[in-house]
Amino acid sequence: MDYxxxxxxxxxxxxxxxxxxxxxxxxxxxxxxxxxxxxWLELVGSEWLEHYTTGTGDPAExxxxxxxxxxxxAVPVTGPVDVxxxxxxxxxxxxxxxxxxxxxxDGSLVTALVPGLDTPGRDGVPRRRxxxxxxxxxxxxxxTGRLERVPCAADAHAVVVAVELDGLPALALVETExxxxxVGAPSGVDLRRxxxxxxxxxxxxxxxxxxxxxxxxxxxxxxxxSLFLDAxxxxxxxxxIARSVEYCTGRxxxxxxxxxxxxxxxxxxxxxxxxxxxxxxxxxxxxxxxxAIPSAAADVIASRLWSSAAYLAAAEAAVQCHGGTGFTWExxxxxxxxxxxxxxxxxxxxxxxxAVAAHLRLLATGPTGVRVAAPVGAARRAx
Amino acid sequence: xxxxxxxxxDDLRKGVRGLIARFDDEYxxxxxxxxxxxxxxxxxxxxxxxxxxxIPEEYGGAGLGxxxxxxxxxxxxxxxxxxxxxxxxxxxxxxxxxxxxxxxAELRHELLPRVVSGDLHVSFGVTEPDAGTxxxxxxxxxxxxxxxxxxxxxxxxxTKAQQAEYLLLLTRTTPLEECAxxxxxxxxFMAPMDRSAIEVREIxxxxxxxxxxxxxxxxxxxxxxxxxxxxxxxxxxxxxDGLNPERILLAHESIGIGRxxxxxxxxxxxxxxxxxxxxxQNQGIAFPxxxxxxxxxxxxxxARKAAWLYDRGRPCAREANSAKYLAADAAFxxxxxxxxxxxxxxxxxxxxxxxxxxxxxxxxIAPISQEMVLNYVSEHVLGLPRSY
Numbered sequence: 001m002d003y004x005x006x007x008x009x010x011x012x013x014x015x016x017x018x019x020x021x022x023x024x025x026x027x028x029x030x031x032x033x034x035x036x037x038x039x040w041l042e043l044v045g046s047e048w049l050e051h052y053t054t055g056t057g058d059p060a061e062x063x064x065x066x067x068x069x070x071x072x073x074a075v076p077v078t079g080p081v082d083v084x085x086x087x088x089x090x091x092x093x094x095x096x097x098x099x100x101x102x103x104x105x106d107g108s109l110v111t112a113l114v115p116g117l118d119t120p121g122r123d124g125v126p127r128r129r130x131x132x133x134x135x136x137x138x139x140x141x142x143x144t145g146r147l148e149r150v151p152c153a154a155d156a157h158a159v160v161v162a163v164e165l166d167g168l169p170a171l172a173l174v175e176t177e178x179x180x181x182x183v184g185a186p187s188g189v190d191l192r193r194x195x196x197x198x199x200x201x202x203x204x205x206x207x208x209x210x211x212x213x214x215x216x217x218x219x220x221x222x223x224x225x226s227l228f229l230d231a232x233x234x235x236x237x238x239x240x241i242a243r244s245v246e247y248c249t250g251r252x253x254x255x256x257x258x259x260x261x262x263x264x265x266x267x268x269x270x271x272x273x274x275x276x277x278x279x280x281x282x283x284x285x286x287x288x289x290x291x292a293i294p295s296a297a298a299d300v301i302a303s304r305l306w307s308s309a310a311y312l313a314a315a316e317a318a319v320q321c322h323g324g325t326g327f328t329w330e331x332x333x334x335x336x337x338x339x340x341x342x343x344x345x346x347x348x349x350x351x352x353x354x355a356v357a358a359h360l361r362l363l364a365t366g367p368t369g370v371r372v373a374a375p376v377g378a379a380r381r382a383x
Numbered sequence: 384x385x386x387x388x389x390x391x392x393d394d395l396r397k398g399v400r401g402l403i404a405r406f407d408d409e410y411x412x413x414x415x416x417x418x419x420x421x422x423x424x425x426x427x428x429x430x431x432x433x434x435x436x437x438i439p440e441e442y443g444g445a446g447l448g449x450x451x452x453x454x455x456x457x458x459x460x461x462x463x464x465x466x467x468x469x470x471x472x473x474x475x476x477x478x479x480x481x482x483x484x485x486x487x488a489e490l491r492h493e494l495l496p497r498v499v500s501g502d503l504h505v506s507f508g509v510t511e512p513d514a515g516t517x518x519x520x521x522x523x524x525x526x527x528x529x530x531x532x533x534x535x536x537x538x539x540x541x542t543k544a545q546q547a548e549y550l551l552l553l554t555r556t557t558p559l560e561e562c563a564x565x566x567x568x569x570x571x572f573m574a575p576m577d578r579s580a581i582e583v584r585e586i587x588x589x590x591x592x593x594x595x596x597x598x599x600x601x602x603x604x605x606x607x608x609x610x611x612x613x614x615x616x617x618x619x620x621x622x623x624d625g626l627n628p629e630r631i632l633l634a635h636e637s638i639g640i641g642r643x644x645x646x647x648x649x650x651x652x653x654x655x656x657x658x659x660x661x662x663x664q665n666q667g668i669a670f671p672x673x674x675x676x677x678x679x680x681x682x683x684x685x686a687r688k689a690a691w692l693y694d695r696g697r698p699c700a701r702e703a704n705s706a707k708y709l710a711a712d713a714a715f716x717x718x719x720x721x722x723x724x725x726x727x728x729x730x731x732x733x734x735x736x737x738x739x740x741x742x743x744x745x746x747x748i749a750p751i752s753q754e755m756v757l758n759y760v761s762e763h764v765l766g767l768p769r770s771y
Contacts, residue, residue, distance in 0.1 A: 262666035 001059070001287045009064045013071050016048055020075035027076045027191035028335045036155055040079045041107040049085040050105075052228060053093050059290040063283045066231045070279075073235025073311075076192050076335045080111040080152040086228030087114045088160060091171075091221040095211040103158065103173060103207070110173070111152050112160040115222045117301070117351040124362030126297045126355035128222035129215070130162035133200065135172055141165060141205040142180075143172050146197060153196035154186040158206065162218070169214050172205035179203070190342035191335060223289060223300045230282035230303050233311035233343055237275035240318035240336045244268055247322055264321050271314040278307040298359035301352045308340075308347040315340040392454055399458040402431050408463040408735045414593035415738060420546055421471050421593050424464070429501025434475050439483060442495035448694035449628050452476050453635040453686070460639025461646075463735065466742040467593035469636040470542055477628055478507050478551065481571060481621045485613035490573060494549065506547035506576070508538045508599065509622065516755055518553070518619065519565035523601060525554035525572070532556075532611075534574065534604040540749075544583045544597040550574045552606075553618050571618030573610045580604035590741030627693060627703040629750050634686040634703075637710035637746040641679045641717035644739045648672055648721035651734070655726075662724070671720040678713035686710055701764050708756040711746040718743035 023046075025031040025039050043049060052065045072081050084104060092100040104110055115130035133145030143161055150159060156176050163172045176183055180203035186194035211217065245268060248259030258264050285303040288296035315337040319326040326333050406424045414421045428434050437452040438444025445451075456476070459468045475498055482491060497503035514520040523536025534554055544550070550573075557568030582600040613621050649672060652663030662668050686709075689702035721736040722729035729736050747753050761767045 263670050266667050 001284060003060055003063050003283070003287065005064075005067055009067055012051070012064075013068045016051075016068055016071040017074060019046060019048065020071060020077055024075065024077045026332075026335075027078050028329065028332050030191070031078065033155060036078045037109060039077075040109050040155075043077065043079065043081075044084075044105065044107045049081065050089055052085045052224075053089045057290060059287040062286045062290040066227060066282060066286045069228055069231035070235030070238070072228075073232030073237070073339070074239040076236075076339060078152075078192050079109060079155070080193060082193075082225060082228050082232065083111050083114060083151055086225035087221050088112055090224050091217055092209075094217045094221060095209065095214055097171070097209040097211075099207045100160070100171070100173060100209055108157040109152065109155050110158045110160060111150055111156045113147050113150055113162075114225045115162070115218050116348055117355050119351075120355050120358030124358040126301055126359065128219045130169075130218055132162045132164040132169060135163035135165040135170065135205070135208075137166070138202075141172060141208045142202045143174055143200045143205055144202055146199045148197050149188075149195040150198050151193040151195055153183050153198050154194065156183070159198055161200070161205075163205075163208075165208065165210070168210060169218075170208055170210040171214070173207040173209075174200060174203050174205050178206075188342065189338045189345075191338055193342070220289075223297060226300050226304050227282060227286050227289070229343060229346075230278065230285075230307040233307035233340070234275055234279040234282060236336045236339055237271070237278070237307075237311045237314035240315050240333060241268055241272055241275065243333065244318045244321045247325075251323070258321075258323070267317050268321060271310070271317045274310040275314050278303070278310040281306050295359070298356060301355050301359075304347050305349070305352050305356070308344040311336075311340040312344045392451070395451055396454055396458050398431075399433065399455050400462065402427060402433070403459060403462050403464065403468075406462065406464060406468070411464050411467050411593070412732060412735060412738060415467055415590075416592070416732070418592045418595070420543075420595070421464075421467060424468060425471050426501055428472055429499075432499075434472060434501055435499030437477050438479060438495055438499055442483075442491060443499040444495070448690070449477070449631055450687070450690040450694050452628075453632050453690050456632055457635040457639040457642075460636045461642040462639075463643050465640045465643065465739055466591040466636065466745060469639070470591055470594040473632060473636070474505060474507055474542065475501075477625070477632060478505060480625045480628065481551065481612055482573060484624060485571075485621045486573065487609065487612075489609065490612070494573065503548055504543055504546040505549045505551055505573075506541050506544045508541055508550045508552040508574075510538060510540045512537055512539045512598075516751065518622075519559065519569075521553060521555055521569065523552075523554050525556050525570055525606065527556075528605075531605055531607045532570075532572070534572075534580075534601050534606055536601050538599040538601070539597075540586070541583075541597045541599050542594060544576070544599060545585065545595045547576050550576050550581075550599075551612075553622060556615050566619040568616050569618040570615045571612040571621050572606050573612060574604060574606045575610070577604055589744070590738065591745060627689070627699050630703040630707040631686060631689045631693060631699075633746065633750055634682065634689070634706035634710035637707075637714035637743065638679055638683050638686060640739055640743050640746070641675065641682075641710070641714035644714070644718040644721035644736055644743070645672055645675050645679070647734070647736055647739075648717075648724040651728075652724050668724055671716075672724065675713065675717035675720050678709075678716055682706065682709035682713040701760070704756045704759045707751065708753055711743075711753060714743040714746055715740075 023042055025035050052069050054061060054065060088110065089104055092104060115128040118127045118129040120126060133143055135141050135143045143163055158173050158175050161172045161174055163170050174181060180201040182199045184197040186196045188195045245259065248264055249257050251258045281303045285296065285299040288299050318333050319337055322331060322333055325331045433455060435444030436447050436455055440446040456469050456473065479495060479498055494503060509518065511521045511523060523534065523538060525532040525534045552572045552574040554570050555568055556570040559565065562568040580601065580603050584598045586596045586598055588596055652668050653661050655662045685702060686706035689699045689706045692699035692702055718740040722740050725734050725736055728734045758770060762769050
């Protein structure tokens, strides 16, 4: 891997940061539904959500896209940014779903559940698989079932649902205002993306899409979404550290800035190193994924584990280093802290660890299942 | 609990401290580097009557409890002797518990006075290479043969086997597959260390080198039936009696290591001047040492409570396990920070904290790993399903 962030990519991220800071409402101010939807319309119209989709082929472009996406972590934005930019747009583009792309681009707020990690198979390769709801043809295509914890569902105009139709995997776009669709009350710690359960009872789909390689495309797009979350994590982590440094430089106690105390500065230095490690790992995983390196799927999971932990550590350090003000709503550190908690909680730690363990087993035994290296001490015991 | 100073305990600690003051860091460093058993130290404690602190008075001991034994060992550890000192005497002080409680009168009267006088070294022979923590899987076999037994098998991590005259040996007398319970069918012996039937190989290791650890290859060892402790097939139960005290003692030993590590670090941090001030004035140095002290304080309270419960015959497994875990963690943290405080010199033998560090590391593995303590608490304290 040989890559540098060039001036053009740095300028892109700076432009996105400026746009988000100037145009997007602060989730901490708890904007109402109309304000959130207006902001979403403007964000979609700006086409910044589509930038991430440009970086799915070439390794260097993929890393560049990740770098730019860090801005979405630095500036908390209401709406399913990660779902749309990180998953739905790349998936629709990869599978040639024109109607889906049109809907995602018309300013509607469309959301979905991104496929989670499946139980590792014998080959040890991690895969992400959607839970598919049953769909039937009855004049129109109708969907029945329940999706839990769908991001931003309460604001959504439509939900993209993974379905099984005629015995085959498919995607169904279902309008939330249709008969048979019930959206539960929003909840969750993350102010940007409150989640809600969505129930479909013979609900008519507005559009249906299928492709021969849909399941594989869902898998690769979900891995890309995982990297998008990593980008948000390192962007958010970097932002809260920068805010903490600024606060600790200005805040004076005992006649000196609190940032001059080693207990404060060292903690911030520690989390900086951790976040930077997360950034490097995410870039590497993105490169490997685009370059189709065999271990890329496992690297992406390791990156999610690292970045989500690093973000949480940075956000906790930020709250602590801000002292009493870190606990206040007005100061606002809690916005990133909430995002970090949600990110760690959404990392599906048990499944991620199981997937990494399966990958390690594969490394130890090889695809034949025969152990490559003898266990330590085996020769001695045999003697 | 009573947090007032106990005068007897204070006297005990001062007495031990005075007796072993001459065995300084240089002595322990020399023993460690030469892999030499600290015979002078051992004899000094024997002559002072300390080896029999927990052995009943009728055998020449002091007949005191686990609390007193724990205070003694903590004092030894915190003198700088660390595990080199504690392991030299640990089994002598409390390892004879199964013999005291379940051994025959003849065996007790023959051996225990010699233990107290320091004349007799005994090793503890339980662990096996392929059984590890799962003691029920031991395969060292004792077969009845006339008026005795013949033993074959292997043991590993046998402390002091180079010096030992006897081996407190756990064997299988009934194969596992023939037992109703996995812990049945094991028999405990006070077996003579007949070196014509036992090959002893020392295990090179990272620390605690003054006290050897060994692998034993037992081939046709004859053990008289009179050396059997208690009934045949109940050996594991007799050992269980000793598990909680062992954890309590090791917890106190860990705390002792942690204390001496912090002491040395504080001394150095006050003396060493960099950027025109003592390095202890830096929060990056001071705070971890303060944290280490608080961790040790907390662990010590739990350890003391465990000892208090045990001496009153009350259940103490939760506290004994917790104490072992907390103290091992606190000691390692303290030793690690002591090395860090010393900077480059922390890595040098001359300042001794590297020795504390190596020995503190051991405490997170022995006598039981931290993970097995977590298993115990998960299952037996919290009521979660057994995970292994």
